[in-house]
Amino acid sequence: xxxxxxxxxxxxxxxxxxxxxxIVLSLWRQLGLTREIVTACVxxxxxxxxxxxxxxxxxxxxxxxxxxxxxxVGMVAFAAQSTQNRVGDRLSVRAVAAAAYGAATAAAxxxxxxxxxxxxxxxxxxxxxxxxxxNALGAVVLVAKRLIAEVDEHGDExxxxxxxxxxxxxxxxxxxxxxxxxxLIPQIEKTKAVGIVFLPGAMVGLVLAGVDAQDAVLVxxxxxxxxxxxxxxxxxxxxxxxxxxxFTPDHRLRRHFE
Amino acid sequence: xxxxxxxxxxxxxTQRRGGRITxxxxxxxxxxxxxxxxxxxxxAGKSSLLRLLNGxxxxxxxxxxxxxxxxADLDMTEHRRRVAHVAQRAIPFxxxxxDNLRVAAPTATDERVGxxxxxxxxxxxxxxxxTTLSGGEAQRMCIARALVNEPEVILADEPTSALDPEARDxxxxxxxxxxxxxxxxxxxxHDAAQTRRLADRVVVMDEGRVLASGxxxxxxxxxxxxxxxxxxx
Numbered sequence: 001x002x003x004x005x006x007x008x009x010x011x012x013x014x015x016x017x018x019x020x021x022x023i024v025l026s027l028w029r030q031l032g033l034t035r036e037i038v039t040a041c042v043x044x045x046x047x048x049x050x051x052x053x054x055x056x057x058x059x060x061x062x063x064x065x066x067x068x069x070x071x072x073v074g075m076v077a078f079a080a081q082s083t084q085n086r087v088g089d090r091l092s093v094r095a096v097a098a099a100a101y102g103a104a105t106a107a108a109x110x111x112x113x114x115x116x117x118x119x120x121x122x123x124x125x126x127x128x129x130x131x132x133x134x135n136a137l138g139a140v141v142l143v144a145k146r147l148i149a150e151v152d153e154h155g156d157e158x159x160x161x162x163x164x165x166x167x168x169x170x171x172x173x174x175x176x177x178x179x180x181x182x183x184l185i186p187q188i189e190k191t192k193a194v195g196i197v198f199l200p201g202a203m204v205g206l207v208l209a210g211v212d213a214q215d216a217v218l219v220x221x222x223x224x225x226x227x228x229x230x231x232x233x234x235x236x237x238x239x240x241x242x243x244x245x246x247f248t249p250d251h252r253l254r255r256h257f258e
Numbered sequence: 259x260x261x262x263x264x265x266x267x268x269x270x271x272t273q274r275r276g277g278r279i280t281x282x283x284x285x286x287x288x289x290x291x292x293x294x295x296x297x298x299x300x301x302a303g304k305s306s307l308l309r310l311l312n313g314x315x316x317x318x319x320x321x322x323x324x325x326x327x328x329x330a331d332l333d334m335t336e337h338r339r340r341v342a343h344v345a346q347r348a349i350p351f352x353x354x355x356x357d358n359l360r361v362a363a364p365t366a367t368d369e370r371v372g373x374x375x376x377x378x379x380x381x382x383x384x385x386x387x388x389t390t391l392s393g394g395e396a397q398r399m400c401i402a403r404a405l406v407n408e409p410e411v412i413l414a415d416e417p418t419s420a421l422d423p424e425a426r427d428x429x430x431x432x433x434x435x436x437x438x439x440x441x442x443x444x445x446x447x448h449d450a451a452q453t454r455r456l457a458d459r460v461v462v463m464d465e466g467r468v469l470a471s472g473x474x475x476x477x478x479x480x481x482x483x484x485x486x487x488x489x490x491x
Contacts, residue, residue: 156345156347156349157349157351159314159345160343160345160349160351160400161351161361162314162338163312163314163338163342163343163345164338164339164342164343164361164362164403164404164407165335165336165337165338165339165342165362165407166335166361166362167335174351174352250313250316250330250334251313251334251335252313252314252315252316252334253314
């Protein structure tokens with residue numbers, strides 16, 4: 001295990017000592033989470049194994065780039081479904097979420113590959129898109145849930161504005177703004193803390209793989225900006241789409257939209 | 259069937275909410291002048307009817323017309339400026355009292371805002387944070403906010419029910435003044451004495467139906483005891 005980029009099966013087996021410690025802590029504090037911990041770890045290992053095999057085919061140097069695009073489309077579709085599952089069945093957000101991830105992916109690809117920040121090859125395209133969609137997922141779910149909560153908690157205020165003749169967009173604007181701010185602030189805070197409070201995954205991976213720290217920092221900074229931009233784009237598109245779904249075309253609030 | 263073209267015409271309106279019938283085959287005309295009181299017990303359908311008139315809800319069956327035009331055919335934002343709604347509980351928005359008036363009319367001049375606040379008796383509060391107003395002050399501000407777009411009708415859902423007697427008298431006096439300026443009221447009330455003091459016409463509702471409508475005198479002298487009782491304390 002001299003090469004930090006390849007730990008081998010023994011290395012993986014030894015790392016499960018940390019899982020055992022987690023299980024012991026759960027048992028000691030009587031958290032009742034042992035089963036969940038085991039399930040989560042087995043599931044993660046299985047998912048990564050499958051993804052590893054598939055990713056190997058996609059990012060192989062001889063594989064056509066179209067495989068990467070198909071991978072990204074699948075990732076967006078899966079993220080949209082995952083968003084729907086986490087928001088619940090009260091409001092259909094699948095299509096809006098797909099549009100949000102799609103818009104962010106298109107913008108990110110245009111900047112990073114169109115301006116040749118990274119070379120347009122599967123080895124860069126697939127991981128960067130994954131990083132972007134994965135990080136945006138939390139913000140997208142948060143903004144959707146927050147928008148629904150704004151209707152539940154401040155529906156009277158929204159209707160008071162509608163009753164004065166405001167359009168649905170104007171009547172809901174302060175609430176949409178509040179929800180969007182709440183979704184973006186965690187990512188902004190995370191961006192502020194990077195390098196001081198935590199070393200992000202991409203940088204850790206590059207350093208472990210033996211890349212020069214300075215080069216790793218440059219890549220990580222670009223990735224952080226990618227993630228921040230993606231979170232902002234997806235959360236904004238989601239806010240616009242969900243806000244629209246909460247009202248009828250004649251500017252009535254759908255209070256019972258389930 | 260209701261046929262009057264001026265004001266509201268409600269034809270065969272039925273509405274269900276949560277499996278319950280809130281309005282049941284309602285036929286009614288409401289003139290766009292004076293003060294029309296909607297009275298009846300809790301759950302009679304008064305507030306539901308008011309929301310339909312403002313276009314915040316649509317009926318499951320039947321039509322609501324404004325000056326003879328089906329609300330479904332109107333630009334709803336424009337309609338709501340013509341028939342402003344004042345809720346039972348005053349809902350101040352963030353910002354000053356002046357900011358609140360400009361939510362409804364962003365281009366309202368300082369002079370216009372000042373005139374309206376003078377009309378409702380709170381001109382001295384123009385720069386005060388609206389969320390710190392007393393109940394009576396906040397309700398007056400909401401009435402000024404409703405007036406800023408010069409509506410023909412104000413739809414008021416028990417606007418004095420949360421106020422003390424002094425504040426209530428002030429709002430009632432203000433309502434009478436506003437009627438004098440040519441603005442009509444449709445006023446939901448639980449208070450028989452207030453209805454007798456204020457209303458020109460009364461609509462008595464019960465369990466989603468209209469029991470009777472007419473002038474206050476006609477309702478007070480109605481042949482049906484249940485209708486007459488609605489105007490008794």
